[in-house]
Amino acid sequence: MTSPLRTSYTLIPNQRYRRSYRHSSKFSNIQDTDSSSLSTLGNFKALPLEIFHMVLEYLPVKDISILSLLLKRCTLLLPTKERLKYIHKILSEISCFKLSGCMDPLHCSGLLCYGMFLQVKTIKILSCTLTSGWDELECHRVYNFLCEMSNLTRRMQTVVRSARKLELRIRIFCRNVLLNHWIHWGDSAFWLTRILKPWPMVNQARLLYIIFGPASTLDGHVVWHKMIDGPTDETSLKGLADAIKLLYDTEAKEWTADDVISLVDELAVVPREWLLENSARLLILCGNNICFTFMASKAVNGRAIELARLVVSLALVCEKDLYCMDWAVKMMQKVCKVFSTPGERNNFLQSVENAFAHITMDALQSVISGDHEEEDSSFLNLFHLVNAQANFHKEILYLTMSSNL
Numbered sequence: 001m002t003s004p005l006r007t008s009y010t011l012i013p014n015q016r017y018r019r020s021y022r023h024s025s026k027f028s029n030i031q032d033t034d035s036s037s038l039s040t041l042g043n044f045k046a047l048p049l050e051i052f053h054m055v056l057e058y059l060p061v062k063d064i065s066i067l068s069l070l071l072k073r074c075t076l077l078l079p080t081k082e083r084l085k086y087i088h089k090i091l092s093e094i095s096c097f098k099l100s101g102c103m104d105p106l107h108c109s110g111l112l113c114y115g116m117f118l119q120v121k122t123i124k125i126l127s128c129t130l131t132s133g134w135d136e137l138e139c140h141r142v143y144n145f146l147c148e149m150s151n152l153t154r155r156m157q158t159v160v161r162s163a164r165k166l167e168l169r170i171r172i173f174c175r176n177v178l179l180n181h182w183i184h185w186g187d188s189a190f191w192l193t194r195i196l197k198p199w200p201m202v203n204q205a206r207l208l209y210i211i212f213g214p215a216s217t218l219d220g221h222v223v224w225h226k227m228i229d230g231p232t233d234e235t236s237l238k239g240l241a242d243a244i245k246l247l248y249d250t251e252a253k254e255w256t257a258d259d260v261i262s263l264v265d266e267l268a269v270v271p272r273e274w275l276l277e278n279s280a281r282l283l284i285l286c287g288n289n290i291c292f293t294f295m296a297s298k299a300v301n302g303r304a305i306e307l308a309r310l311v312v313s314l315a316l317v318c319e320k321d322l323y324c325m326d327w328a329v330k331m332m333q334k335v336c337k338v339f340s341t342p343g344e345r346n347n348f349l350q351s352v353e354n355a356f357a358h359i360t361m362d363a364l365q366s367v368i369s370g371d372h373e374e375e376d377s378s379f380l381n382l383f384h385l386v387n388a389q390a391n392f393h394k395e396i397l398y399l400t401m402s403s404n405l
Contacts, residue, residue, distance in 0.1 A: 084141075084142065084145045085145075087117075087118070088145075088149050091114060091117070092149075094110065095110075096108050096109075096110025096111070096113075097110050097111070097113070097114045098150070099111075099150040099151075099152070099155070099169055099170075099173045100169055105168060105169055105172050105220075106168065106172070106219065106220040111172055111173055111176040111177050112176040112180075114176070114177055115176045115177040115178065115180060115181050116181055118142075118146075118177060119181045119182070136190075139190060140194075143178075143191070143194045146177070146178070150173065152170075152173070153198070155169075155170060156170060156195075156199075156207065159207075159210060160199070160203045160206050160207060164221070167210050167221060167222050168219075168220050168221055168222070170207075170210060170211070171210055171211050171215070171220075171222065172220075174195060174211045175211060178191045178192075178194075178195065179191055179192060179211075184251075185246055185249055185251055186249075186251035186252075188246055189246050189247060189249060189251055189252035192243060192246060192247065193247070193252060193254050193255070195207065195211070196208065196247075197254060201262055201263060201266050202266055204263055204266070205263060205266035205267040205269075205270050206270055206271075208240065208243060208244075208263070208267060209222065209224075209240070209267065209270045210222055211239075211243070212239035212240045212242070212243045213226070213236075213239065213240060214226040214227075214232065214235075214236035214237075223236075224271050227268075227274040227275060227278045228271075228272055228273070228274060228275060229275075230275065230377075231275060231277050231278065231281075231320075231381075232278050232281070234281065234285060234321070237278070237281055237282045237285055238285060240267070240282060241282055241285035241286045244260060244263070244264060244282075244286050244290060245286055245287060245290065247259075247260050247263070248260045248286075248289070248290055257293055258297075260290070261290075261293055261294050261297050264282075264283075264286070264290070264294055265294075267282075268282075276309055276310065276313045277313050277316055277317060279310070279313065280310060280313035280314045280316070280317045281317045281321070283295075283310075283314070284314065284317055284318075284321075284323065288331075291331065292331065292334060292335065295307055295310065295311075295331070295335045296335060296338045298310070299335055299338040299339055299348070300338060304344070304347060304348045304351050305351050305355075307335070307348065307351075308348060308351035308352040308354070308355040309355045309359070311328070311331075311332050311335075311352050311355070312352065312355045312356050312359055312388075314328045314331065315328045315388045315389070315391075315392040316384060316385055316388045318388065318391075319384050319385075319387050319388035319391060320384050320388075325388075325391045325392055325394070325395050326395045326398075326399075328392060328395075329392060329395040329396055329399060330399075332352070333399070335348075336348065336349070356389050356392075359385065360382070360385055360386065360389065363378065363381055363382040363385050364382060366378040366381075366382075367379050367382055
């Protein structure tokens with residue numbers, strides 16, 4: 001490239017000139033900068049859009065993100081908002097970089113490229129080096145700009161009202177553009193907080209399920225009945241568990257433990273009440289701290305019967321998924337200490353035994369009266385439940401005997 005690239009925009013000016021140029025009228029309007037900024041692209045300006053699109057298809061995502069070095073030089077002196085407008089103007093010429101632009105968003109890398117590009121570009125907006133970190137005010141400006149350009153807030157408002165056509169696009173946009181590229185959990189927590197916090201808790205839970213819940217392997221659409229119809233696997237719950245851990249982390253400053261536990265409680269009834277085994281599996285994937293806090297909350301609020309059924313479900317999941325059963329016993333032992341009186345603790349332990357008996361009888365009744373097609377799965381569930389009860393009580397005996405010897 002020759003002379004067109006060697007303009008004043010590509011040179012880093014002396015520090016004493018930067019402030020005066022930044023606030024001069026020359027850069028106060030994006031329309032005034034389009035022609036001069038585009039001129040710095042040199043021969044790239046003449047590249048047809050179709051050819052540019054073909055080039056992007058052959059480049060890895062990380063290589064595409066390097067193109068932000070070029071735009072950084074083109075827009076070095078512009079304020080953050082104007083630089084974002086400039087980026088949007090260029091990228092919006094390619095439909096795959098828009099929230100609803102691509103005809104096949106599930107198999108398109110457009111939004112993934114946009115997310116990588118935006119991450120690198122925005123970091124350079126905020127500082128001259130990649131190690132300087134984020135300024136929170138600037139982060140808010142970036143998110144607000146994205147919401148404005150993509151009409152994200154209105155689309156989210158529509159999707160929480162069961163607009164199935166938008167679910168996949170909201171899911172892909174939030175994950176590929178806003179959430180998936182950050183190295184540090186604190187950065188991801190910031191963007192997820194921006195997505196969820198403006199909404200009431202019930203909508204937060206629904207959005208969380210839309211973005212991280214189980215999706216069809218065929219068309220990518222959210223599978224709403226997955227948690228209701230029967231036991232699910234860890235893969236279907238891992239995304240939700242990781243998101244919950246992200247919000248519970250100490251770097252997510254806008255979330256208290258009560259906020260996160262309330263969100264988990266609300267999530268377990270989206271779209272209707274989950275099978276309790278699936279709730280237990282989610283809590284196990286969320287880790288010890290969240291699981292205990294969730295259970296302790298039920299103990300403190302007098303929900304001992306619900307808590308007892310949850311203990312049985314935790315034991316069942318440990319049996320099915322080959323977790324150590326002593327974990328479930330020790331978790332119950334820890335929760336017992338939350339009860340304020342021996343009477344409350346004894347009532348809880350009695351409720352656990354009653355829950356084992358009732359759930360086992362329900363499983364047996366399902367085997368006896370179930371349809372022929374469901375007979376095998378019902379019997380297998382009963383088999384796991386009986387083994388779970390035996391192994392659970394075996395660990396209690398070990399614990400009791402070892403402490404008495």
